[in-house]
Amino acid sequence: MYMVLFRPHRVTVWCSLAASTISPKTYFHHTQTRIARRLEWPAKSTIQVQGQRHARLFHSEGGRRGTEHRQPFDILYFGRDDFSCRTLDHLHSARDVWRSIHIVTNPDVKRGRRGAELSVSPLKTLGQSLGLPVHTIPREKAAFKHWVPSSPFLRQPELPLSPPSNHLLITASFGRILPSSLLRLFPSGQCLNVHPSLLPAYRGAAPIQHALIRGEKRTGVCVIEMMERKNGIDAGGIWKQDDVAVSENADFASLRDILAHRGGALLVSVLREMLSGTATRTPQDPAVAALSPRAPAITADDALVDFTCMTAEEIIRRDRAIGHQKPLTTYLPSGKSIQLHALSVYDPKSSPSVPLPPLAIAHYHAPSRTLLIQCAQDTYLSVAQIKQQDRALLGARDWFNGVKGKIGVDFAEGGVRLVSTT
Numbered sequence: 001m002y003m004v005l006f007r008p009h010r011v012t013v014w015c016s017l018a019a020s021t022i023s024p025k026t027y028f029h030h031t032q033t034r035i036a037r038r039l040e041w042p043a044k045s046t047i048q049v050q051g052q053r054h055a056r057l058f059h060s061e062g063g064r065r066g067t068e069h070r071q072p073f074d075i076l077y078f079g080r081d082d083f084s085c086r087t088l089d090h091l092h093s094a095r096d097v098w099r100s101i102h103i104v105t106n107p108d109v110k111r112g113r114r115g116a117e118l119s120v121s122p123l124k125t126l127g128q129s130l131g132l133p134v135h136t137i138p139r140e141k142a143a144f145k146h147w148v149p150s151s152p153f154l155r156q157p158e159l160p161l162s163p164p165s166n167h168l169l170i171t172a173s174f175g176r177i178l179p180s181s182l183l184r185l186f187p188s189g190q191c192l193n194v195h196p197s198l199l200p201a202y203r204g205a206a207p208i209q210h211a212l213i214r215g216e217k218r219t220g221v222c223v224i225e226m227m228e229r230k231n232g233i234d235a236g237g238i239w240k241q242d243d244v245a246v247s248e249n250a251d252f253a254s255l256r257d258i259l260a261h262r263g264g265a266l267l268v269s270v271l272r273e274m275l276s277g278t279a280t281r282t283p284q285d286p287a288v289a290a291l292s293p294r295a296p297a298i299t300a301d302d303a304l305v306d307f308t309c310m311t312a313e314e315i316i317r318r319d320r321a322i323g324h325q326k327p328l329t330t331y332l333p334s335g336k337s338i339q340l341h342a343l344s345v346y347d348p349k350s351s352p353s354v355p356l357p358p359l360a361i362a363h364y365h366a367p368s369r370t371l372l373i374q375c376a377q378d379t380y381l382s383v384a385q386i387k388q389q390d391r392a393l394l395g396a397r398d399w400f401n402g403v404k405g406k407i408g409v410d411f412a413e414g415g416v417r418l419v420s421t422t
Helices: 024-029 032-039 082-093 122-129 207-213 252-276 286-291 312-322 396-403
Strands: 003-006 011-014 019-022 046-049 052-055 073-079 098-105 109-111 117-119 134-136 167-172 191-195 218-225 238-245 329-331 337-346 361-365 370-375 379-388 393-395 415-417
Touching (some): 073 082, 082 098, 082 122, 082 167, 082 252, 098 122, 122 134, 167 252, 191 252, 207 218, 207 252, 218 252, 238 252, 312 379, 361 396, 370 396, 393 396
Parallel strands (some): 003 046, 073 098, 073 167, 098 134, 167 191
Antiparallel strands (some): 003 011, 046 052, 109 117, 191 218, 218 238, 329 337, 361 415
């Protein structure tokens, strides 16, 4: 048994073999866990303090985080966008799991001509409206590698090496990989990531987009342990996950909101289990991970349309997945890019008397006031708006009439030929 005796100027911690004397300030400043680690108590030891017994924190080999009593968390929350905001809403409402929340997000960025428009992180705006402390990271990635959080998360030289047991780090759609030096400021198992996929499927920066592009019928969200980069991205043990059906007409925004709502509720559930000592995590299967689809960041190549090998349905799915960030693009033979907007699948049976265009030729279709383009497998895409390179967004009729007879436009078989490369 261990006993803590309080005296006017000293605190003595007694065990069966020896006693250790420390100042009251030091005793009250550090948690019982830190004292236990300093004195190297056994993993399941208890402390007798003025007649009350408190079990210290421990990790079991099975990944369970146990305790009989824990303080709510001091949370360092990393994010930036609407997914981060919706997840934070759930966390902020669960006042039983946190003592403080500090927001970390991207700095303001000037955009537009001559930097006239200021782009502000949605998470920063939400954090300020909730009265939470908001911190911004350096804009340059190299500088972020050396960034350190402020108090209470910055480790002070006079404190023990082990971090406070109630410090917790959470990321939700942050968009950057956290350096190892930052993760090591927190206790083992207390760096969490809310990831919108059913891991190990769709590890990476754009899981929602890639799930939509591939036409998944189900996806989901996980709360996972964040690991150092050398151990793999999104490869940590899974604390909890929830699956979600993907509706036929789902786009990025609608699916994001559903997954953020589920993810926020899942996160709160995990934190409550951590506080009660019932939380467990399951390692990801490397064999399954090796066969699972990936979700790298979206690039301009993902927005490039090839009508000869993509069906109209596949093009529509791609537009719903990434059109908000990268408009789908094709080219005129001259090399001028063409952005495609307001897309739909055209059913040729709806106007059987109307001649249909050949493959990859854009015809103007008067009944629907759209461009019709034949795609792979005899499917047809309807395009209501077009934005040609260096020009304004136009309706299909105005654009089609404007390119007739222009140099660099291949007006073949009554329509405009489109190509997938310049």
